[in-house]
Amino acid sequence: MANTIKICDLLERLSTLFRNEVRQAGLSHGLHPVHLEVLFYLNRCNLFSDTPAAVKDFLGATKGTTSQSITLLENKGYLTKTKDTQDKRVYHLSLTDAGRKIADQTMPPPSLRQALDRCSNDENSTLEQQLEALLIDIQMETRNVSFGLCKTCIYHAPKNQTLFLCQLTQKELPRKFGELICREHQLKVINNNGT
Amino acid sequence: MANTIKICDLLERLSTLFRNEVRQAGLSHGLHPVHLEVLFYLNRCNLFSDTPAAVKDFLGATKGTTSQSITLLENKGYLTKTKDTQDKRVYHLSLTDAGRKIADQTMPPPSLRQALDRCSNDENSTLEQQLEALLIDIQMETRNVSFGLCKTCIYHAPKNQTLFLCQLTQKELPRKFGELICREHQLKVINNNGT
DNA sequence: TATTTTGGTTTCGATGCGAAACATTGTTTA
DNA sequence: TAAACAATGTTTCGCATCGAAACCAAAATA
Secondary structure, eight states: OHHHHHHHHHHHHHHHHHHHHHHHHHHTTTOOHHHHHHHHHHHHBOTTSOSHHHHHHHHTOOHHHHHHHHHHHHHTTSEEEEEOSSOTTOEEEEEOHHHHHHHHHHSSOHHHHHHHHHSOHHHHHHHHHHHHHHHHHHHHHHTOOOOOBGGGBTTEEEOSSSEEEETTTTEEEEGGGGGSBOTTOOBOOOOOOOO | OHHHHHHHHHHHHHHHHHHHHHHHHHHTTTOOHHHHHHHHHHHHBOTTSOSHHHHHHHHTOOHHHHHHHHHHHHHTTSEEEEEOSSOTTOEEEEEOHHHHHHHHHHSSOHHHHHHHHHSOHHHHHHHHHHHHHHHHHHHHHHTOOOOOBGGGBTTEEEOSSSEEEETTTTEEEEGGGGGSBOTTOOBOOOOOOOO
């Protein structure tokens, strides 16, 4: 399929541009791409997903390496660690104002944001649907940890106008939390093929 | 624009998956992501673009770093260097069979290839058009070195059924070379706004 | 011919990275 | 309850990449 090759080239080129722009932005703060990814992630994840272990899964690195990255960001004053009250092994990470500022300024990258803003809403929404479908397809393929939006999860049960129930943790949460990234995310997919 | 944020998230997630998969594939050959990118690039670029300097621009790294990466790949037997006959400063890089094999197997990543193959051709071609438009938009924004396909270049002049003329280098080349990536690529865009 | 620019290599110090050993807390099992 | 096991995070070690700067050779320019 000629289409396949071409789309791969385009995605590859886009993600290179993406990465170069992000790297440039990071250098001005003395941060490496990996550190920025941590900031981006923490800026968008929910309360089940703000631990070092979740960051490690998201990055796909070892826990030792991840621990170092987190300590570095803490020393630079971009995030804070607080111990979980239930499980004394785990820490919860949260961005400081300085950390959040960098994340907001850097992601999405300015060039991408401007390009998308220039397009019509119609074009953008079909692009969004297609990318989403593609991502779901790939994740089913690789059975990867999905890190999807909470509200698209199999455990997400709407309750009323303002609340929903997470059936995994049995917690009631405000609707707006459904827009955050969750590490426990399980894709809501109907699979007729029982193999 | 909610659309913008969502599309950025999707692209970011796609490129992370992309990268993790490529990194895994590379580790099995003892190669780092950067080395694979060099192989991918050399597997798709044209004869004006197969030099260390072009690779450096493509990677966005320094020439020292790039030089080391290239030497490593040469020592592992994945590429060969030959001196240019005209300009005795420059080298031309070409993949060995082993190098080409790795590039072909790894890029596009299997999961992406399979996901795209499952889609209809219609869906894929609209996705392709939208991604291409987006990429062009971003490149005009950032005035980045574009590294586009030769045949979409301002200097690409079709001559007859089998040949075209590159007006930058004044060379006549076979049509199929127009499908390769060129470092000198200048986007063919009509700009009515003369500012 | 003298100077500057360009393509590429080498060296150095800093730093990210994976692997493995370790400490602490939770969970399971006997 | 006691012991074994698992999970979360940290520390240490050696290796490899990275950017910066010094360096060399060839080409372009003045």
